[in-house]
Amino acid sequence: MATIVEVAKRANVSIATVSNVIRGTRTVSPKLTERVRAAIRDLNYSPNEIARSLKVRQTRMLAMVLPDITNPFFPEIIRGAEDTAFERGYFLMTANTDEQIGRERRIVAALRSYRVDGVLLASASGTDISHLTGTIDAGVALVCLDRTVPGIKTDAVLLDNVRGARECVRHMIQKGHRRIAIITGSLDLQTGRERLRGYEEALREADIPVERGRILEGDFRYDSGYRLGKHILEQAVRPTAIFVCNGVMTLGVLKAFEELGIRCPHDMALATFDDLAVDSPFHPHLTTVVQPSYEMGARAAGILIDRIEGQLNKQPSIVRVAPTLIIRESTDPPSDIAAKGSKQRTKPKT
Amino acid sequence: MATIVEVAKRANVSIATVSNVIRGTRTVSPKLTERVRAAIRDLNYSPNEIARSLKVRQTRMLAMVLPDITNPFFPEIIRGAEDTAFERGYFLMTANTDEQIGRERRIVAALRSYRVDGVLLASASGTDISHLTGTIDAGVALVCLDRTVPGIKTDAVLLDNVRGARECVRHMIQKGHRRIAIITGSLDLQTGRERLRGYEEALREADIPVERGRILEGDFRYDSGYRLGKHILEQAVRPTAIFVCNGVMTLGVLKAFEELGIRCPHDMALATFDDLAVDSPFHPHLTTVVQPSYEMGARAAGILIDRIEGQLNKQPSIVRVAPTLIIRESTDPPSDIAAKGSKQRTKPKT
DNA sequence: ATGAAAGCGCTAACAA
C-alpha cells in the first residue's frame, strides 16, 4: 500500500504538497497539482485515515448501536442517520447488540478504543450503565435513540409515545368504540408506560372509565400478544376494539383472531404501533401509529454531529418526534354501531 | 483522554511496561502490574486502537457490506460473522448499501481508507466493479457472500441454489404434483438462474416435461410475484403447485391467492425460498428452502480471517453451503390426488 | 507557493 511519501517522491514534491492537494488546505500550483494527481492515480493511493485520525485526533467515524436489526423500524433510522452523516462528512457504521447487555458492553468498549467520534445508541440496558458512563466521561459523544437510558444525561431523540397512543385511541373512540382494551408493552420500559398513558388520557377525555380489566400488560413479544389476545377474546363481555402497543404483539393477536375465527374489523377492531410492519397481503390493513423513523435517524445524527463539533450548549437536547396516525380499515366501527349509526353502509349484509 | 504516557507516569513505570501489561507481551512483575492496573483504572484509560493500528499495520476491523438489512436473511448472517470475528479477536461493523452501487462505492472507499483488514460483501453491483478491483489490489481482503461479483476472483460463500430448488421441487413431485409452475427471480442474476436449473433438473428426473408456459420470470420483487401469481391462477389449465424463488415474491403470490379466493394448499400448493420470512400467523405454513444464514456468516468470516492471516493458499476458496428443505402443509397433495391416492385422509370433505 | 520537521499514541527492537 502506497503512502504519502511514495506519492511525494513520484511527483517530485514534498509530502506537505501532497497533503495539500488532497485536502485542499492551501493552494497548490496547477502544475504540481497535476503531478500529484497523476502519482496518486498511478500508485492507486488511498490516504491512510488511521494516520490522519491519530494526528488530528478525530476519526470522523460514527457508530449506530442497535438492539435488533430484525425490527423493521431500524433500517429506516439507519438510512436517515447515514444520509446526514455522509452529508456532513462522517462515516456511519452499525453494530448489533441482539438485546444483550454483554454484547453492548463489548461493542461500546471497542468503539471507544477505535475512537469513534460519537455513537447513536438504542440501548439494550435497562439499568446497568457503567460501560456508558465511562465512555461518556472519556469524551465520546452519545445520543440516545428511541429509548433513553435511565440515569444518564445525554441528548436523545424519542418518539412522542403518549401522543401516538392518545391519538390512536381517540380515533377508535370517535369511530364509536367504547370498550377498548389495550395490550401494553413492558411497563418497566419508558415506552411501555408512555403508550399506556396515552391510552388512558384518550379515554378520560371522552369520559370513558379506565377499567383495570381492559389493561393487559404484555412484554412487546409475539407470545404475549397471542396469549393476551386470546384472553381478551374469551372474556364474557368482550371489548369491541384492541389497541396493541407494538407490531410483534399484533402478529400474536392476529394469530389468536384466526384460531378463534374472529374477523377484523367485523368482530373486533384493532390498531397498533408499527414496531413491526404488518404489511401483509392477508388481512384488513391495520390502523397504525407510524414513527417517522428516517427523520429520527437523521435528527439524531444531526444532534450528534452538532455536539461533536461543539455547536450545542451544555444542556442535553431531548427531541420528541411526532408519530402519524394512519387510519385503515381495521378500526372501522363495531358492527352494532355500524348497523344503526352510520349513514351509508358499505355492503348490505347477506 | 488519557494516554499511555500518563498511565506510565502515574504508575511510575516506562510506557513499555504499560504496553506489556495491557497486551501481555512480556511478563511484568506483580508489583508493577498492579500499579499499572490501578493507574489505568484511575485514569479511565482506554488504549488508543488507532495509534496501535498505525504501528502494527492492521486494524482488526472487519466490515460487512449488505445491500438490504431489511431482508430477514441478513441479520442471522451478521450474527454468524460477528461471533466468529469476536472469537478471533476482530471487530465487525456493518454498512448498508441499499442496493445502490453508488453507496457501495462510497462505503468501500471509506472502509479502505480506514484500513479495515477485510470486508464481507453481498454486492449490489452486477457488473461495475472498478471500486472493488482497486480495493483488492490495495490488499484489502474480500470475500463475497450470497452473491458473487462476476469478473472478480475472490473467496466466496454461496448457497447451493440448484440443490435447494431441486430438492424442493422433487418433494412437490413426490407429493403427487405434476403440473408445477415456477416463478423465478431475475435470470440476469446467478441465483435466479441456478434456482431455475434446480427446478428443471427435478422435473427431468421424474420424466415430467419442462413446459415453457410454466416458467414465469420474475425479478425477486413483490409486484412480480403478485402479477405472475395472478397470471398463473387465470390460466385455463392451472398447475397444481407453484414454486416461488424467493420470499418477497411469495407475499405477492399470496396476495393474488387471497384476491381470487384460492385456498392453499387445497386449491393450489406453494413452496418458496426464504429470502423473506413469511412466518405469519395467517396462512398455512409454507414449505420452504431454508438457507443456513448463521453458518454462512460464520464461514465467510472464518475464511476472511484465514485469508487475512495468510493461512490460505493463493486460490480463492468458494464454499457452497447446503440449504435445508422444511416441509410444511403448503405442499400437501393436490385435492384430486389426495382424494384417491392417499391411504389416510386427514379430514373428510363436507 | 513550497518544504522541513515535529509530533499524534502506540509497538517492538535494542540495551541494560
Place this chain on the structure above:
DNA sequence: TTGTTAGCGCTTTCAT
C-alpha cells in the same frame, strides 16, 4: 524484568 527510542503515515507550524 525493565527502560529507551525509532518510527508507523499523516497534518501543520514555521521557515523560506
